[in-house]
Amino acid sequence: MLQPLNLPPHPFKITDENGQLSLFDEIRKRNIILTPEEWVRQHFVQYLINQKHYPKSLLKLEGGHKLHGKQKRSDIICFNSAGDKILLVECKAPSVLIDQKVFDQIARYNIVHKIELLAVTNGLQHFYCRINFGQNSYNFIEELPGYQKS
Template sequence: MQQLNLPAYDYKIKHSAGSSLIFDFIRRKYVTLTPEEWVRQHFINFLVRHLQYPKSLLAIERGTTYNQLAKRTDLCVYGTSGHPVMLVECKAAGVTISAATVKQASVYNQQIRARYVVLTNGLQHYCWEVNFQTKEYKPLEIIPPFSELELNL
């Protein structure tokens, strides 16, 4: 797998029935290692170990609906109140973060209503703070640590 612009960590990989699997410490099981999963696992590690996001407040591939279609979010972070505070959309390192990617995340967020939206391909990371009253997305220079996220709610 490709080296990412995220901190390295001691991941666990195993091989079974011709497939590579990576251990997901949030779901506590091995999952198929795809290029997108590689990015997601590194990003989760970054949030938990470097920005102090409680792993108990992370939900992976949680279902949502949009226009009566079932969709899955890559990663949703909940605040201590139980409401979504950050939506994270992960792409494989070879996938460019484009206007279509931004639109996909913002469409999902219309239903979820998280205050922060993050897009990452493991090499580039974009974060916006959403104001639902003015319908504006304010770009942020950094992904806020969990302590700041909770303060701004």
């Protein structure tokens, strides 16, 4: 049984091969093993596409980057039509508490990306933040802006 999330439901294509669930990822165009974190990532992607109108073609999942010489992966990066990064999303499994450690992780990743809009979610709780690089400050915001407003 897959855990219900605090995100709109979506009719995913889920298959069961010998007890191993996988889900067809519309962005990466392949089946992905369905871990609790992937369940959250896939729901959040559909939320971005269907509720916030982010174009599917401008989303990148699990993109690699180097941080302090180590290879890391960003869960979701959204781009604008000019190719600029406009949103960085960190997804956690529903069982993972969203705490300072999670915010520190996305902040470290953002050293590389330098994106003004950040989101952290475990599928149950979602936090959104706008970074002001000029003033070296940030503000939490109530709701994630839609694609045209970001």
